[in-house]
Amino acid sequence: MDPSLLADDWSCKQNIDPLYNSCAISEETWLDCDHDTVYALFIPGSxxxxxxxxxxxWPAIVDYDPDIAEYFLFENSADQFPSKYHVAFLGKSVLRAWVCSSLLNPFQGTSPKGMxxxxxxxxxxxxxxxxxxxxxxLSLGIPExxxxYGFSGRYGAKSTEDV
Structure with missing residues (x-):
């Protein structure tokens, strides 16, 4: 599930998996290793x-950087929130870039008012x-x-530039 598509008021009762759609059931085993936790707002395919x-x-898809096989970066090693995400811009040209987290918003059909x-x-x-x-x-599952639409899938037949 793409976390960027979840409603702000989402609760465990809305989980589509009947084994985990109760807030009384743990979905994951938590080892209390908070320092190893990454709070990513987006995943590959967002x-x-x-x-x-x-x-x-501009619309884009979060995707792995083919040079370093990562899709997010941190400002420093102690951070738990990524500072940048790698995206492939959508459109005729195959362009990609690392974009600051603060300059990304979930895509929900049209341009947000005033954007x-x-x-x-x-x-x-x-x-x-x-x-x-x-x-x-958005009409496809994440792997498809x-x-x-990811960089590697579109790059094969077209030229590319780094933005």
Whole structure:
């Protein structure tokens, strides 16, 4: 389950697995090793809005960086919250980047109010195509989504640039 798609008021009663849809049942064995816990807001396959300097907010998929096989990075080794996520931007061009966590938002169909008010005319069509691609990706399960829309799946037949 993509954690970025969970409602803010989600509770264990909404778990689709009948073995774990009671709040009285532990879903995991907790070893109380909090220092080993990572609180990732997104997982590979999460569809997000990502912001790069000089560009509008753009649909992207969280994906492993093919160079280092990681999808998030920390500011320092003591952190439990990732400071950056690796994303592949959706659209005709195959572009990827490491984006600060604060510049990512869950994708939920359309641009959140006010997010892309002033998109230049020449970018509008590209953005609309990317939004359609993001909505198509959301209709797939996570493994299929990564295979079809992730960086490695799309890179094979196209050229790439690092943003």
């Amino acid at each position: 569809i997000v809005w990502a912001k790069q300097h000089g560009y509008p907010w 892309n008010k002033k998109v230049k005319k020449n970018m509008r069509h590209k953005l609309e195509c990317s939004i359609r691609m993001a909505n198509e990706a 989504r990564i295979h079809k």
